[in-house]
Amino acid sequence: MQFEDVKNARDYIVYSQGMHSYSKAITKMMDLYLSYVPYVERAHQEGKKAIFCSALYPTTWEAPLLYALDTIPYATGEIGRLSDFRVMQIAEDYYQFPIETCSMVKCLVGQWHIRKDDPGAVKRILGVSSGCEPFNMAWETMKMQGFDVHNPDVIYRAKGVDGERLENLIKFFIRQLYRTIEWVSGSREFDEEKLRLEIQRKNRLLEKMRKVLELRLKRPYYIRSLPTILILNSGVANYFARPEEFEATLDLLIEELENIPVDEEENKKVIPLLWVGTTAQEFGIYEAIDQAGGALLGFRSSPNKLFREDVPPLEAIAYYLYDNQRAGAEIYMRRFLDEELGRINARGMILYGIIGCSYNSVEREMHRNYFHQKGIPSINLEGAFQLGGPTGQVLTRVKAFTEMLS
Ligand code: SF4
Known part of the structure; x- marks a missing residue:
């Protein structure tokens, strides 16, 4: 596919696959990504359990718990890229969500609405009480439409909460996890060994992804910005519903990266950039960065902490929640x-x-002010969640910003 033929998010992936045709691992990763949603829906229709959840960030805790309960994590954000403005309008017109509500929530409400009368569709949603108000509104709305929604109470760990106060938080969240296990499987009993193995798997994946990100520093153009963010934010969060295949492909990617020579001359031209935010659904933004000579090498979601393996697995999840880089x-x-x-x-x-x-x-304004004072240039972008290419204005700004740094 030529760049001129790219019209939507799927096209960007196919185009990106073509750009990376030298890499078996990246081609396979993009196949896994593209087939994730249909795979989950088919598996569910064939009798496997699947639950919508927020497994859309490598540092989320849902995947190990759900896989240990023989349930596929169905990352809510991934149905967003199936939505267009008509899906969003369901939220506005049918459910009367205010027009200014975030497009992510409106897309999800529209997508769930489309599925509500389909007997084969996934109808269970695992949320978290600490989600934003629009998300809470969406969950409540879907509950009224017959979805089975469970929201464990997640409390933010404020600065200075250590010692006994932290231990109390941990105990509180473990109780919430027991309630969640009961909601998922119908019983508070669970296979502790299986969960321990899932936590070990999660730690391995976090370490392997960290290694990929380290290897990219010297080989920044081998995996361009789009596949990198999809493998990091989606793959390491939900394993594209196929944990073994995902891990094997990550191993292959590491092997490929380790075996390509470092091009010092090319590296001098790279503009290393830090991406602070969720995954943009407008994939053209990543292409604009690449075309201007930039490379997303750092991420707000780069994993920097592992789950503890020296405590019982439920405790490990609770510690992770209150101790990783997203806590507080x-x-x-x-x-x-x-x-x-x-x-x-x-x-x-x-x-x-x-x-x-x-x-x-x-948050973005706070970051912008703080890092501006430290002399770090930044650009503040807002994008839509539904399908459709980024506006020309966004692309021009991204390109101009990247070129300015060269
Ligand atoms: S983008 Fe903001 S408003 Fe939308 S779901 Fe996320 S936190 Fe809530």
């Missing part, structure tokens, strides 16, 4: 972002959020 308010992310900027020797950062997300727009 966004302000605590700064230290991690500082480290990530240093790790990749970044020349700039791209702050990205979804249109209509008031929470994230505040």
Whole structure:
């Protein structure tokens, strides 16, 4: 496929596959990504359990727990890329969501609505009480439409919560996890050994992804920005519903990266960038970065902590929740972002959020001010969640920003 023929998100993946035809691992990864949603839906129709959840970030905890309960994590965000403005309009017109509600929530509501009368569709949603207000509204709405929704209580760990207070939080969340297990499987009993193995698998995947990101520093153009963010944010979060295949492909990717020579001359031309935000559904943004000579080498979601393996597995999940880089308010992310900027020797950062997300727009402004004072250039982008290419204005801004840093 030629770049001129690219019209939508799927085309970008196919085009990207063509660009990476030298790599078996990347081609396979993109096949796994493209087939993730149909695979989950088919598996569910054939009798496997699947549950919608937020497994769309490598540092989420749902995948090990659900896989240990023989359930496929169905990442809600992945149905967003099947949506267009008509799906969003269901949320606005049928459910009367205010027009300014974030497009992610409206897309999901529209997608769930389409499935609500389909007897073969996945109808169970695992949320978290600490989700934003629009998301809570979506879950409540879907409950009224007959979906089975479960929201464990997740409390933010504020700064200074250590010692006994932290232990109490851990105990509280373990109780929530027992309730979740009961909701998923009908019993509080679970196979502890199986969960331990899933936690070990998750740790292996986090370490292997970390290795991929390290190897990319010297071979930045081998995997371009789009496949990298999809493998990191989606693959390591939900394993594309095929854990063994995903891990084997990650191993192959490491092997390929280790065996290609480093091109020092080419590396001098690279503009290393840090991506701070969720995965943009407008895949053209990544292409614009690449075309301007940039490379997304650092991410807000780069894994930097593993699950503990020295405690019982449920405890390990609870510790991970309260101790990873996403724990607490966004302000605590700064230290991690500082480290990530240093790790990749970044020349700039791209702050990205979804249109209509008031929470994230505040965070982005805070980050922008903080890093601006430290002399780190940044660009603040907002994108839509539904299908459709990025606007020309966004692409021009991304290209101009990247070229400015060269
Ligand atoms: S993008 Fe913002 S408003 Fe939308 S679901 Fe996420 S946190 Fe909520």
